Amino acid sequence: MSGFDSPTPSPSKSRRRLAAWLAFGAVGLATGAVWASGIVTSTSSSATPAEPPAFEKTGPNDDPSLLVTKATLVEDITFDWNGHWGSIAANTSVFKVDLTEFDAAKKYNVGILLDKDSPLEEWATLQLEFERVVAADGDCETAAATYNGGQSPKLLNSDEQDAGVYWNGLDGGAVYCFGVAKAEGDEIDGTFLRASVVPPSGDPTFIATVDRAS
Secondary structure (H helix, E strand, O other), rough: OOOOOOOOOOHHHHHHHHHHHHHHHHHHHHHHOOOOOOOOOOOOOOOOOOOOOOOOOOOOOOOOOOOOOOOOOOOOOOOOEEEEEEOOOOEEEEEEEEEEOOOOEEEEEEEEEOOOOOOOEEEEEEEEEEEEEEEEOHHHHHHHHOOOOOOOOEEEOHHHOOOOOEEEEEEEEEEEEEEEEOOOOOOOOOOOOEOOOOOOOOOOOOEEEOOOEE
């Protein structure tokens, strides 16, 4: 069996190798780590601040609603009297809500409210059947002829607290007319008008509102 032993380097060769590695390390330290990434730093500074310009305050501005002019008055209701019984002589469109400039996919709510300050002390009963129709030509005076008690009717009764009637989820892109049909004023489930003093010294005031539903 034979073997091969590595020769042991002489002391002089070992000293020369050590000197070479020490020289390489000295160069590395002088020029930076041999395998280090490149990194650079920057220190920020601030310039002398200037005085800001004076802020001039102005009065508050209202943010106008796109719906603010969309509900308009067409005609007031006229009540006729025969003794203590009231009646309405002709179909009457009271309010017009014009949503034609809005997309049909958008939805709107319309309400007709009895003004809380209406002087009704001399009214025994004030009950009105309001109807809603779509005006194909945008004319609510013409559309009034279609009121017949069956055009999406809602019953507004002044005996109720915060009296009002509402139509919800109406499509944009149309003109809606709201009013009352000709009535004798003695319909229990419709328009019913009765005064304790004839004619009553005060008449009701109605308010139309429109708001975006979706």
